[in-house]
Amino acid sequence: MQTAIGTDHLDFSVPEPRNALTSKLGSDTTTSWLRDMMLIREFEVRTMQAYQDRKIGGFCHVYIGQEAVAVGTIAALEKKDPLVTAYRDHGHALARGMDPKYCMAEMYGRIGGCAKGKGGSMHMFDRINNLYGGHGIVGAQTPLGAGLAFGTKYIDEVIEKGRSNRVTLCFLGDGALNQGAFHEALNLAGLLELPVIYIVENNGYSMGTAIHRGTTMADSICEKARGYGIRACEIDGMDVLNVYDAMKPLVDEVRETGRPAFVDMRTYRFKGHSMSDPRKYRPREEEEVYESGDPIAKLRDTLMSQGAIDDAGFKALGKEIRLEVRDAMKWAEASPAPTPEEELYRDVYVEAWGPYTGTTEPQMIKECEGTHGQDG
Template identity: 50%
Template sequence: MPSGKPSAAATKGATANATKLEFTKEQELTALRDMLLIRRFEEKAGQLYGMGAIGGFCHLYIGQEAVVVGMQMVLKEGDQVITGYRDHGHMLATGMDPKGVMAELTGRRSGYSKGKGGSMHMFSKEKHFYGGHGIVGAQVPLGTGLAFANRYRGNDNVAIAYFGDGAANQGQVYESFNMAELWKLPVVYVIENNRYAMGTAVTRASAQTDFSKRGASFNIPGEQVDGMDVRAVRAAGERAVGWCREGKGPFILEMQTYRYRGHSMSDPAKYRTREEVEKVRHDQDPIEQVRKRLLAAKVDEAELKKIDAEVREIVNDAADFAQHDPEPDVSELYTDVYR
């Protein structure tokens, strides 16, 4: 049975703050390549899952690429990222090796968690990526803790804690909000509102569907952002991260975005129509928006096709590597595991 329709405002995209930064040609090309890497990687992961090469849970990020790519454009070395289980895009955006990510998906020893974490539990201290967390909303207090560490150490690093519209209703989120504002912690809470959480429309699950207002009772400022436009994401990200670096405390960004696939690979997504998905793809696709702007700026289409071909080669190499990498040795069964 369908779970209801998203609000008209959600369908049209964010309107509360439509500020966008104009990109240079180089910035547009960088954004295009980074989003294409995530899109092609996720498409390949979906194929491997269908072939049985990936087991367990697998949540794809297809459609939401502009959010993490736009935010990553405003971060500096030392800033931390933490997210939930729809995490492959965040890993790639922080610069983690596609081979290591794909190897972890297939449970191989060269994976970022030595083949024992799978899709939802990868980490990279070198890239300041702190997971990948399977428990809904668990990353929010952990991200708040990262911000506390920054404040304690007296640096100007900012923690970015991503979570979804479903996780936004979890109690620990509000405990984190209270602590973060009380102690003026440098954390940006990025709510990736893809409109359906696990499968229920936000209009049926949330009394307050403007998630940028979720911090109002804690005096945390927030903005609604068109999460399908990488320029709007970057502009909002600069304001939020700047707020944190100035010592003013936390900031909330509601990214109004959309996932094209089901919640996970086992989700038939019968709670929405095919026409709705296709309309968003046609009108708002984050990659197509950049491609159209580049073509309008007289960039040769052959150059764009070359970028796509290079990205596909990277992803195919990662998939080949992951399928031929050895599985973890039995002696590794209890290493790095808390008991």
């Protein structure tokens, strides 16, 4: 059996007219998406360097290649909508609005990290931006996603006596398709009519296992969702305009009907599964095919052809982002390590008892609370 997915992972028909919605958006918006994607890319390049320099420990999974997915889907959300994802989560955190310095400091294991350095790369949380993690066990976030949707619906209907008006996005990788938790979550979402969208970031590989080697009906995973009575569609996740164009009506529909949806978001990770992956299971030629469809270059070219940005503007944007990420790294470096006396026994229980010292919120919340507010 072939160990690689081949070069036709993105070959499926996209509904026409392509980018009907995004063509009506102003270039300020689409340029901001370019910026967001470039920020994630630069952040992840620097993350890899910091990992090599042993500033970051543990397991670390970078988002390079998949930037259009987080940016395009999150652009279709409202701020009050909850989001939960798996362990390849830096991109979601940044696209959701987390300042890169808190994200980097978390990976550095510093007190200034979004979770005080207690979560690490795989566990990014941001209460102000309604990011409910960062979850390290494959598929574990899928019942949580159902629960966030159950919860917003319950709050809106039972407590606020109104109608359900929030949509939860729950991201998962294609590897999670084979976990029991995923199937239980989809059954519950369909059965209880929960306003959640499951977005499979289908990059074709669960670690080193090509999707057809681990998953039945690998070319039509939407059928799995349909089996649970959930509407499903495929989206080209390598084009942020297309992602938004397909996601916005879907989010609107789920908000309106309260019924769940499922997306087979076709994408490709340009790097390995984690920092220790030599990618022997796929040929370099395959990677080159997908790299030629780089989502950042694609949007840059579109914006240039529209006259929204020129070469000098693009370069200036790149420089600005490099400085921003460099500052984030400096900030992370300067943030102290959490001290065992202060933090080891904190945040285990809300209540202080025995050796446990109760809980306090991280620096990020204290610094952002006034400036953002929580509209959830």
